[in-house]
Amino acid sequence: MFERLTLSVDAMGGDQAPSMVVEGISIALERLPDTRFLLFGDRAQLTPLLDLHPRAQQASEIRHTDDVVTDDEKAGVALRTGQNSSMRLAINAVGDGEAAGIISAGNTGALMAIAKFVLKSLPGIDRPAIGTYFPTLNGESVMLDLGANIECNAENLVQFAVMGEVFARNVLGLKNPSVGILNVGAEDLKGNDSVKQASTILQQSSLPIKFYGFVEGDDISAGTVDVVVTDGFTGNIALKTTEGTVKLFGHFLKEALSASPLAKLGAMLARPALKTFKMRVDPRRYNGAMFLGLNGICIKSHGGSDAFGFAHAIDVAIELISNDFNESIKNEYAQLSSDPGFSMKAVAG
Amino acid sequence: MFERLTLSVDAMGGDQAPSMVVEGISIALERLPDTRFLLFGDRAQLTPLLDLHPRAQQASEIRHTDDVVTDDEKAGVALRTGQNSSMRLAINAVGDGEAAGIISAGNTGALMAIAKFVLKSLPGIDRPAIGTYFPTLNGESVMLDLGANIECNAENLVQFAVMGEVFARNVLGLKNPSVGILNVGAEDLKGNDSVKQASTILQQSSLPIKFYGFVEGDDISAGTVDVVVTDGFTGNIALKTTEGTVKLFGHFLKEALSASPLAKLGAMLARPALKTFKMRVDPRRYNGAMFLGLNGICIKSHGGSDAFGFAHAIDVAIELISNDFNESIKNEYAQLSSDPGFSMKAVAG
Missing domain, CATH: 3.40.718.10 (Isopropylmalate Dehydrogenase)
Known part of the structure; x- marks a missing residue:
């Protein structure tokens, strides 16, 4: 620029x-x-x-x-x-x-x-979503929605999937990002109607998306997929649960490392390493939720x-x-709409 | 016995x-x-x-x-x-x-x-729920449902609240346990219909429950309340998200503590403390979900x-x-039913 x-x-x-x-x-x-x-x-x-x-x-x-x-x-x-x-x-x-x-x-x-x-x-896009980066065992992923839409139907979730995929490709720089829908189990029969229908749409449609299927709560941090799609109620709670867990974990660690003179000495020697660690899980580094x-x-x-x-x-x-994130989404959607195989409404029936 | x-x-x-x-x-x-x-x-x-x-x-x-x-x-x-x-x-x-x-x-x-x-x-009880202990900054809490009921109405949530409260009193040994409903915000207007109605019922009914109101995802680990009530979809994802976060956090910590000779030495000295810490966050210590x-x-x-x-x-x-957990629930429910002020259906109506 x-x-x-x-x-x-x-x-x-x-x-x-x-x-x-x-x-x-x-x-x-x-x-x-x-x-x-x-x-x-x-x-x-x-x-x-x-x-x-x-x-x-x-x-x-x-x-x-x-x-x-x-x-x-x-x-x-x-x-x-x-x-x-x-x-x-x-x-x-x-x-x-x-x-x-x-x-x-x-x-x-x-x-x-x-x-x-x-x-x-x-x-x-019917409903914008809130998304954020998430640290994972594999690097970084993106999760959306985090609270803009308390109740979501299958089409909303599919739109989140498309936006998340464009984000992962254009902003995270991933070549062929994988997309998963957050659910209570990996099997097709699990979950509520919205996630089941959204999964069917993503499996059957001609959308150029690498759809992984359902993921569970522990897959978020594991980095099983690059894009985690969920409704705003669940996503908000998953995000804040993560924040709370990190705090609790940090508190337990601090307590353990100040429990004895030896532990304190060890912590002193490891201070630079612990600092690096602390920085890595610092929630401030993940501040900035995106309205997508x-x-x-x-x-x-x-x-x-x-x-x-x-x-x-x-x-x-x-x-x-x-x-140019928004331009990319616009272009992708324009391409999708001109694709005769792409009709979410038709698939959702 | x-x-x-x-x-x-x-x-x-x-x-x-x-x-x-x-x-x-x-x-x-x-x-x-x-x-x-x-x-x-x-x-x-x-x-x-x-x-x-x-x-x-x-x-x-x-x-x-x-x-x-x-x-x-x-x-x-x-x-x-x-x-x-x-x-x-x-x-x-x-x-x-x-x-x-x-x-x-x-x-x-x-x-x-x-x-x-x-x-x-x-x-x-219309629908049994899955509950588990949760470690918190304040000690331990109980959360339910964790996956038995994917979609819950207000009455289900109120029943979970009653069961969780009885559990906290009789098994955790708390005198006057507080109960919160998991939501995306603390304000009355937030959330879906089920949580809003359940909150109204718990606020207005004569149930002898110390109802805190809504809690958010980070309140689970903070121990803001002793009983966290939620539907099975959200609860399952919150539980597994916690597990995933603990794993990620542990991985980052391990990486940091083996990054340099000094960090390794520090970790060696602090080994007993780190072992205590590891034991404290060991998910196996929280294994055993209860069908309540x-x-x-x-x-x-x-x-x-x-x-x-x-x-x-x-x-x-x-x-x-x-x-005698089940006897306690039975007795509490018998008492509640004979209480003229207690009619969930009437309040929910």
């Missing part, structure tokens, strides 16, 4: 906003110094923060607004009444073409509702994120933009 | 059966030497194994059968045609009053179907379990029996 990439940021979303937002921008700029930021939020709070972070200051432009979407605001209310909220204005900047993508650590439901309203879905299927790049940072995590969410936005 | 406790065992269920079953019995007998076992399975295979484990030999009686339920057999088929299978005969022993409980590492669906048919549900709500104790061991894990499943059976 020859022109400078511009991102819009909801500076007021998140528990530690706006300070973690400004510091996060500063961290992200270390890696990608050419990025420009439009900061939507309270100028009185943002100005002194930018004074503390000259690198962020140089790359940012404040767009003042007093209004914010709160965490407990219902999505519909935020959509109707939050016309001047930092979140809404930040999304508008992408809709208007001023910014190539938007990052917010605010209210997830409101962010999805407003982003859908302003940016619209990509052609062929929207006609614009929108990234949701964890609400409790710190600056390090927010910087990672910015990285994710840049990665999607620089890999 | 003054008479010897008798357990029936499906000796042929599980990947490493029957050897791990016999060895598991031997391990369990170290802790509970007075237990007696009825071993259902192939005498030709079991006799030499018992010769190797004299402690198990002394405490066991072989009940020969050639027939087994295979892992890929459909539950309905196993129920109709497996009348002489080791699984069916082992369950019959509980139904006939010969044994106080049954343990099997075989086909879960078949085990549940046959156990429901032979033992029947407890009064007031049946008129008889039935424990499902993990199919891939080894002898150590199978012995733990035996422990779980003994724990439920010695705490």
Whole structure:
């Protein structure tokens, strides 16, 4: 890219906003110094923060607004009444073409509702989904949906499969990524109607997807497939269960390594190794959930994120933009629609 | 108890059966030497194994059968045609009053179907559920359902809440255990209809349950509540996701601690501590899923379990029996039904 990439940021979303937002921008700029930021939020709070972070200051432009979407605001209310909220204005900047993508650590439901309203879905996508990278024994995979769609029918799941596959190919750089549907067993008869029908569609249709079949909860971390497809209820719980387990595991490890003088000495000697380990399972490194299927790049940072995590969410936005993710989805869908063998509705019957 | 406790065992269920079953019995007998076992399975295979484990030999009686339920057999088929299978005969022993409980590492669906048919549900329980202990930051909790009921309505979830609460009080020994429903957010508006309605019932009814409200995936390990209630689809995936995450975490830790000579030395010094840690997260220590709500104790061991894990499943059976778990559920339900304020159907209506 020859022109400078511009991102819009909801500076007021998140528990530690706006300070973690400004510091996060500063961290992200270390890696990608050419990025420009439009900061939507309270100028009185943002100005002194930018004074503390000259690198962020140089790359940012404040767009003042007093209004914010709160965490407990219902999505519909935020959509109707939050016309001047930092979140809404930040999304508008992408809709208007001023910014190539938007990052917010605010209210997830409101962010999805407003982003859908302003940016619209990509052609062929009924319902956008939330996806994220997942560390696995084999490297990295992507899982979607993580909470945008509480109930999903088979067609929704098939669309998630297509989006996830395009993502794995274009962003993760995998040649022929495998796709699995999360279920309670590998056999065809297991599960609810949605997963069974989606599996049938993916098996029978002419979609150019390497469909593995059903995967189970432990396959997520095992990296059995590159793309894990699930409904938003299950995906959200699987994601948060993983986070909780990592925390518990870390707590047990810490307790064990401080239980005796010998253990403490061992831990001291192994400190650099343990640090590497800790970094590897640090959830902040996986911060930045992607709203896939929207006609614009929108990234949701964890609400409790710190600056390090927010910087990672910015990285994710840049990665999607620089890999032309949305163009790829559009092209794939255009190709699919012109393929006489591809009709999900016909297969689903 | 003054008479010897008798357990029936499906000796042929599980990947490493029957050897791990016999060895598991031997391990369990170290802790509970007075237990007696009825071993259902192939005498030709079991006799030499018992010769190797004299402690198990002394405490066991072989009940020969050639027939087994295979892992890929459909539950309905196993129920109709497996009348002489080791699984069916082992369950019959509980139904006939010969044994106080049954343990099997075989086909879960078949085990549940046959156990429901032979033992029947407890009064007031429409659908038995699978539950397990879970390690948490606070100690231990119980989660149910883990896969017996793929789709659950609000009443099913409320019944799980009641059973889980009784379990936490009578088996975990907690005075006033808290109960939460697994969901994608803490707010009342989140989730599908079943969890929303179940939450309303538990909030409004006169059930003597300390209802916390909704919990999220990371609350499971955090121990936010003592009883986590969920449908079998979500619960199964949460459980297996936890298992997968523990494996991944362990793999990363091992890699880190063997990455440099210094790390290796540190790990050597900390070996006893790391061993304690490993034991603490060892999934075999949590082996033994409980079929709750049946008129008889039935424990499902993990199919891939080894002898150590199978012995733990035996422990779980003994724990439920010695705490009179089923009697407690029966009594609680009898009390609830006579309480004029308690009518789930009325509240749900």
